[in-house]
Amino acid sequence: MVKWLLQSLAMVPWVLLLSLGCHWALLQWLADTFHGLNWQPDWLFALSTSFVLIMLFAAFQLPVWLGVAKSSVLQLLFNQAQRLNQGVAWLCALVALSGIAVAYSDNGLLTAMVLGTMGVSIMLIVLLSWLVMTLGEWLTRNVSGLLPFAFFIMKQRLITKSTQILGVGLCAFLLLFTLMLLRDLGSSMANYQRQHDGNLLVSQASNAQMQDIVHWADNRGISIRQNKPFMYGKLISINGQSLADFSQKPSDSLATLQREIRLHWSDEIPANNELLQGQWWTANAQSWQQISVEQEVLTDLGLEIGDRMTFAIGEHYTEFDIVASHGYKPGAGSITFWVQMPTSAVAHLSGVAYSMASLELQDNDFPVLSQLWQKHPSLRMVSLQEMTQRFDNMLNMVTQVVSGFSLFIVLLAAIVILSSIQAGERQDRKKNSIILSFGFSRKTCLQLTFLEWLITGIIAASGAIFGTWLAGWLIYQSQFSMTWQPDFLWLGLTLLIITGSVVVVGLLASKHSLSSSVRELMTD
Numbered sequence: 100m101v102k103w104l105l106q107s108l109a110m111v112p113w114v115l116l117l118s119l120g121c122h123w124a125l126l127q128w129l130a131d132t133f134h135g136l137n138w139q140p141d142w143l144f145a146l147s148t149s150f151v152l153i154m155l156f157a158a159f160q161l162p163v164w165l166g167v168a169k170s171s172v173l174q175l176l177f178n179q180a181q182r183l184n185q186g187v188a189w190l191c192a193l194v195a196l197s198g199i200a201v202a203y204s205d206n207g208l209l210t211a212m213v214l215g216t217m218g219v220s221i222m223l224i225v226l227l228s229w230l231v232m233t234l235g236e237w238l239t240r241n242v243s244g245l246l247p248f249a250f251f252i253m254k255q256r257l258i259t260k261s262t263q264i265l266g267v268g269l270c271a272f273l274l275l276f277t278l279m280l281l282r283d284l285g286s287s288m289a290n291y292q293r294q295h296d297g298n299l300l301v302s303q304a305s306n307a308q309m310q311d312i313v314h315w316a317d318n319r320g321i322s323i324r325q326n327k328p329f330m331y332g333k334l335i336s337i338n339g340q341s342l343a344d345f346s347q348k349p350s351d352s353l354a355t356l357q358r359e360i361r362l363h364w365s366d367e368i369p370a371n372n373e374l375l376q377g378q379w380w381t382a383n384a385q386s387w388q389q390i391s392v393e394q395e396v397l398t399d400l401g402l403e404i405g406d407r408m409t410f411a412i413g414e415h416y417t418e419f420d421i422v423a424s425h426g427y428k429p430g431a432g433s434i435t436f437w438v439q440m441p442t443s444a445v446a447h448l449s450g451v452a453y454s455m456a457s458l459e460l461q462d463n464d465f466p467v468l469s470q471l472w473q474k475h476p477s478l479r480m481v482s483l484q485e486m487t488q489r490f491d492n493m494l495n496m497v498t499q500v501v502s503g504f505s506l507f508i509v510l511l512a513a514i515v516i517l518s519s520i521q522a523g524e525r526q527d528r529k530k531n532s533i534i535l536s537f538g539f540s541r542k543t544c545l546q547l548t549f550l551e552w553l554i555t556g557i558i559a560a561s562g563a564i565f566g567t568w569l570a571g572w573l574i575y576q577s578q579f580s581m582t583w584q585p586d587f588l589w590l591g592l593t594l595l596i597i598t599g600s601v602v603v604v605g606l607l608a609s610k611h612s613l614s615s616s617v618r619e620l621m622t623d
Contacts, residue, residue, distance in 0.1 A: 103160055111149050119145075121507070158195040162188040212573045217272065220566025224268040227558045228261040235554075245543070249550040252530060256523065260551075263519040264559050270512035271563035271597050276570050277508075301456040303479040309454040312478075315471060319464055324457040325432040327369075329361040330450035332410035332417075332438075337402070345400070352399035355437075361455070362390075362410070363436035364445055370431035372439075377404045377423030380441045387444040391423035393437040408438075413449030432457060513604060520608045527612035536617045548609050549602065556601030560594045 119140060126138045165187060204210035236254040239247035253260050304312060309326070316323055334356045337345040346353055366382040368374055375394050380386075392402065406421045419440065427435050434455050445452065460468075471478060520527070531544040568590075 100164060103156075107153050107156055111153070114152070115145055115149060155195050155199075158191045159188075161191050213276075213570060216276075216566050216570035216573065217269070219569055220268065220272050220562050221265060223565055224265050224559065224562035225261055227562055228264045231554065231558055232260065245546055245550060249547055249554065252547070253551060253554065256526065259519070259523055259526075260555065263515070264555050264562075266515035266519065267512055267555065267601055268559035268562040270508055270515060271559055272566045274508045274512075275563055275567040275593065299458045299460050299480060299482055301454070301458070301478070301480050304454045304456065304475075305477075306452060306454070308475045308478050309456065311474065312456065312458075312471065316458060319467075321461075321464060322459045324459060325434050326454060326456040327363060327365075327434055327436075328452055328454050329363045329436065330412065330445075330448065330452050331359045332362045332412040332450065333359045334408060335411050335416060336409045337400070338407055350399040352396045352437075356396075356400075360438065361436055361453075362412070362450075363439045364442045365439060366442050368425065369435065369439075371428050371433070371435055372425045373428045375424050375426050377421075379423050382442070384441055384443070386420075387441050387447060388417070388419050389422040389441065390419040391425050391439045392421050393435075394424045394426045396437050397421075397424050410438075413451070415449050417448060516601070516604050517608050520605070520612070524612050527609065528615040531613060531615040532617055535615070541613065544613055545606075548606060548613065552602045552605035552609075553598065555605065556598035557594075559601065560597035563597065564590055564594060 122140075123138045126136055130136055200210055200214060232250060232253045235250035236247075239250055301309075301312060313323065313326075315321075334342055336342065342353070342356060363369075366380065368379055374391075376397075377391070379391065380389055390408065392408075396402070402421060404421055404424070407418055408421065409416055409418050425439065427433075434457060465482070468480070471480075527548075531541075534544050534547070535541070
């Protein structure tokens with residue numbers, strides 16, 4: 100333990116320097132996109148993070164310490180200690196990674212989805228590795244040739260090859276997950292909005308302004324897709340505690356609730372919502388101080404049915420009891436609200452009523468929108484084209500951020516391949532020496548290595564693509580209630596690119612083991 104501690108302390112300064120350098124390079128990469136972004140190291144945060152890393156290393160090292168403490172000469176002779184520590188190692192890794200996820204996540208639902216899909220991807224990659232190598236070796240055991248021999252060699256090193264495939268597959272999954280979802284998200288959102296919301300959104304209109312919009316639309320035969328009332332309110336406290344005291348864990352929901360939000364009223368469950376928990380009120384309900392809160396907000400803030408929320412609406416504070424939670428349901432427009440209340444509550448509130456609406460305009464209708472603007476300068480409207488442009492601008496910024504992290508993921512994949520080759524280099528050199536001793540050429544060794552890396556790349560890429568598809572399907576359903584339809588041609592090209600990259604890197608990294616000779620085998 101003392102040796103490990105000294106090694107960790109000697110390693111931390113180099114890790115800090117490398118991390119600071121990567122941090123500086125990443126901020127320089129993003130400086131053109133995010134203006135005013137300056138590199139400024141936080142040494143206290145760096146030291147606290149280093150301490151967390153040392154604790155993580157200790158968690159991964161714990162099985163070794165337990166094995167040393169419990170091992171005996173008899174156990175070492177029969178190799179029982181390794182089997183005993185394997186389960187402890189998996190448990191320590193699971194606890195450590197779960198702790199990281201809980202500590203750093205700002206959206207529990209999305210984190211659970213990503214980790215769940217990663218778990219499914221891991222199981223699929225392990226299953227594919229076992230099936231391909233086992234069945235491949237069994238089906239070709241009576242056949243001669245390089246491919247049967249490649250399956251035989253990989254089957255003999257099943258654990259090593261499975262670990263190698265798993266590392267490459269997870270890196271490919273992270274890369275595909277970030278890039279593919281960003282690639283499809285913009286077009287999917289634009290198509291959905293045009294289909295269900297029309298091409299003009301009224302984000303805020305007073306009652307008088309909304310009446311004029313309805314009259315203008317009727318005169319021109321324009322279809323009003325949605326028209327929903329709301330008033331502004333600011334969340335002050337939850338169960339008597341201020342918002343800052345109630346929830347100190349950062350999240351998108353918390354950041355939004357620190358500002359004024361739109362409160363909608365309806366006695367019926369809106370067509371684009373579904374009841375997930377609790378009970379919706381009726382039109383003749385006696386109590387008006389009850390609300391339904393969007394399910395993701397409940398999850399992010401740790402709220403439950405029965406909690407009490409206090410809103411500042413107009414000039415007064417009003418308390419509401421959470422009696423239900425709702426979620427978004429596709430097919431009836433995308434205008435939805437985090438907080439909804441009974442219609443009878445409006446008579447007791449001092450806030451100003453507004454409306455949100457969406458319309459479908461023809462090309463010749465846009466030039467005459469100036470009539471509404473001139474009459475109501477404070478009217479807030481935005482076209483689908485402008486919304487799409489804003490979304491694309493934001494998506495481009497996110498893409499640039501993700502591209503920086505993608506470089507680190509690619510570097511991680513290369514490290515996984517290199518480390519796995521270095522770990523099995525002795526076995527690879529011996530395998531190549533045996534092949535040469537049978538009278539075969541080095542070209543045969545190269546072809547055999549090529550087949551091994553080709554099988555590795557195909558299995559890793561297949562598991563990564565399936566995991567990405569599952570993650571996209573879950574997140575699109577949960578966050579946007581849309582069905583994700585990936586481009587299968589792009590997926591096929593991705594499979595070829597990942598497999599080809601793994602083969603090329605694997606062959607280059609295996610160059611040293613391919614230089615073995617029969618003399619080395621005789622020496623061993």
